[in-house]
Amino acid sequence: MTYSRKTKRYQFWINLILIVMTLAVILPFLLVFISSITDENVLIRNGYSFFPEKVSFYAYQYIIRQGEKILRAYRITIFTTVIGTCLNLMFSALLAYPLSVKTLPYRRQITFFVFFTMLFNGGLVPTYLMYVNYFHIKNTIWALIVPNLLLSANNVLMIRSYFMTSIPEALYEAAKIDGAGHAQIFWHITFPLGKPILVTMGLFSALGYWNDWTNGLYYLSGNQGQKLYSIQNLLNQMITDIQYLASGKVAGNIGAEVAKLPTTSIRMAIAFIAMLPLFIIYPFLQKYFAEGITLGAVKG
């Protein structure tokens, strides 16, 4: 397709601005990666830099030696993220659609019921006491999935808003005339047309699960709990363990190994490893996003 000269110049400026934006986003991540392969002593002396004096992979070697724990943590994280996100999307969509139907009785009250949860919060202690003493989820995999992340009023209301504004009433009316019930309308019309917002909210939900470290912090403890650490919990623990070992509080000489622990570069390597799988997956998710785009464009 050939464009006019005006369009080409227009596209040039747009792309330029967006490329600058992309660089502004990518450079910090690059810095994290480079710091993780910078020699520890150089890092302390000269601070963070894009051009390190001395490169060292010691941080990654240390992490690889913890290999099995890390693989298990990845498995747990992937499991909780996949299951959690699916459940989250399902519940959110199922809750959002009825709320987008303008004629639903008690619609305003139920929406308020949902919205109110964003404003008032019982606090950590009551939530913890309820989940641990009544539902007994401490040290189980559900502790990573259920509290707070399984449904968020924020997502539900965003989805509802999208359903209400981007899906034309005409389609619903046509379907009703054809004799379709609500369930069928939802499945045949709303769900396909709502793909962009569903994928978006699904993405945020997945990110929420992937990055979460507080559920593990509060609900997993001791030996049993350790086996269920997600990757964030594990990395958090590795960092504090390393800091503790390097702090020398331990009496006596545990060996030259401890003296060599590269605390700062390990922190960076750990952060990088936590983000890595998402970097890899995201471009593939883009495909579904694009599908939603084209589906949304073909209407009427």
Added chain:
Amino acid sequence: MKKKNRVKEYLPLYLMMLPGLLYLLINNYLPMAGIILAFKKLNFSKGILASPWAGLDNFKFLFSSKDAWIITRNTLLYNIAFILVNMVVGIAIAILICEVKDKKMKKIYQSAILLPFLMSMVILSYIVYALLSAENGLVNNTILPLLHIDPIQWYQKPKYWPAILIIANCWKGVGYGCLIYIASLIGIDPTYYEAARLDGASKWQEITKITLPCLVPTIITLLLLSIGRIFYSDFGLFYQVPMNSGLLFPTTNVIDTYVYRALIEQGNISMSSAAGVYQSLVGFVIVMFSNWIVRRVDKDRALF
């Protein structure tokens, strides 16, 4: 006869909502009973319910000091700035991305804006430190000399931090709104644009007369959702990024960090609960008020 039809028509909808509502009831409403913690002088040996009442004592510390005004002002102003800046930047970038014709580049940009979500605040604080550190920072060592300015002790001068924190927050958080705006922009009927172009409208007119008005519902929804959190702050942003530097408190201490610093030695559950209630209450009042206003203007656009 009519009633039976209504039930038959709406029953599937209620069934659909059931799991979600049940979850919210359990996860959010049951623990809300815990708000009474804020009004009690806790004694766990007697149990929460039997502990003596403390009236409003636990709230005193939030209002009694000179700092109370500063932290409230900081919290409010920052949140307003965040909402406005992220909205403007988010919409601008969303529009730009939708205008891009090259599909490959479009994918790259869409992936890029979400990347900052992956970075935790702790790591972000290291990055900011890499830029602003007095001895080794990029700004003091490379950028300022180029502009012939003396090095600045960034972590000791409060006046620069509103700008720094707004930029940091925008970098990290703009992707959220942006992606939602993109999803909405996609949903705009392309026939509007075709009609406009036939009428000879310029790009700028297209944006102001079609795109923005169509985005208004989404903007309002996002706005109302954010307003409820207007008394809360991202703890990591205000605690980690300024490296917990005391001299910066006048412009970086917000309610959440003040409560944390106040209670870290005292560990008083009732007091932190009281702070939470205070924040929720204010957010609640403001949101109800805003929603009421939106309702007056356009009934459909309100949240409820």
Added chain:
Amino acid sequence: MKKRILAAMLTMSALAFMTACGNSETGESKDSAKNGGSGDGPYTVTMVLNGSTQPDEERIEQKINEILEPELNADLDLVMLPWASANQQLQLMLSGDEKIDVFYTQATNAVQYMNAGQIVDMSELIDKYGTNIKKIYGEDTAKINQIDGFVYGVPNQIERGSIPAVFMRKDLVEKYNIDTTQIKEPKDLERVFETVKAGEPDMTMLYSMNDNDTPLTRLFRGDNLSDNSYLGVLMDQTNSTKLENFFATDWFRDTTTMLYDWYKKGYISQDAGTNTENWRTVFKAGNLFSLFFAYHPGTPVEFESSTGYEFEIVPFYNEPIINSSSYNGVTFCIAQNSENPEKTMEVLDYIYGSPEIMNLLNWGEQDKDYVIEDADNGIINFPEGITSDNAGYNLNLGWELPNQFIAYKWAGSDPKLWEKMEEFNDSAKSSKAVGFLFDSSNYSSEIAALSNIVKQYSGALYSGSGDPDELIPELLKALDDAGINEVIQAKQEQLDAFLAAK
């Protein structure tokens, strides 16, 4: 068709909830079986410590129970909370009905728990079951951690007090022929810094940071009465019991001025106000000359093993002072939700007197996790083929356990370490306020405000990166407005009452 899918989705979600409850039921029943409850079976004492969970924890617990069961009809269950989350998790565990009996904490936390009714008064328990504890400390000191008669925790065996000292890299001291006998007080170090800096222009002379190991707090010789905000301290604790406003003292002004002067001269890093790197890491990087730190017999080895350098140590005083925090820095408390506090106390006291259990707890099984290198001096090391990476059990947290003085020492320690510790402790002078802890429950609002103010200025002043002439007047005014004088007066009243009751 669609209705069926809908129904399927709904049933799936219902199932999800069912399994959630179901799963945890089975998890719970396993725990209760172990418990035994009241009756004939051994009672499981759950001991909660801070540290990293060891892979072979269960094996060691079994070995410990082999001793405990016949002796006391009890079992020990160790729960390790990771450092980062320990405080939060502990507070949650003490708020409900969870199984927790005895745990480690420090004084300020213990007092919070006491005020919230989360721990048990141990005075009677010590009387009835604390034979070993009373033997080690004497009846008075065993109950020293108390407020108004409520004993909130028992102390453990660690160094009591320490001496502020300067630690300098030995190789550099020799290189520049520094005469350490000339160093009597911190100010004398200026000439040393000048000499070394001239020869090593890129090196930082003195370590500084804005929290914890700040130069100022490390030089402080007074007694801060376990208050990390230093609201009302004893400057001359062996002689006087009058509390002073720390920030208004001459010592504070002089020391901050000295540090700021060094900061301007470049002896202290320009990043001192925001530094987060541990001094061990900075020493290892080779970029640091000296540090103010606390000296006690265990420190030289600690320094060498964590940095790789040898150090020349010059203490600024001749003997340590035992402060009020010396006995309550590490305490063991009993939770209010413990089902059997008497049995718990029995087990705790037993550990104080049992080298077998102490060694199991700290080092693991003999010959499996460690071998004895030097039987006379009690020195041990890893067996062939085991290192810190693959060790099944190597807790190495002697300072956190009840009585490390009766256990083995790890290779590299001074062979006479425990003897030297005891000597060191015996040579110490005592603060008049030993055992005192301020009960702040009536001043929560004031302390909330004061904590924030102190935090605002302490970073810059303690590290030397802020100008005292500018900051101290501001700080004093802010503290006055927030009510520091009322708090100090209340503290003085409580202190006087505490001393009168002794």
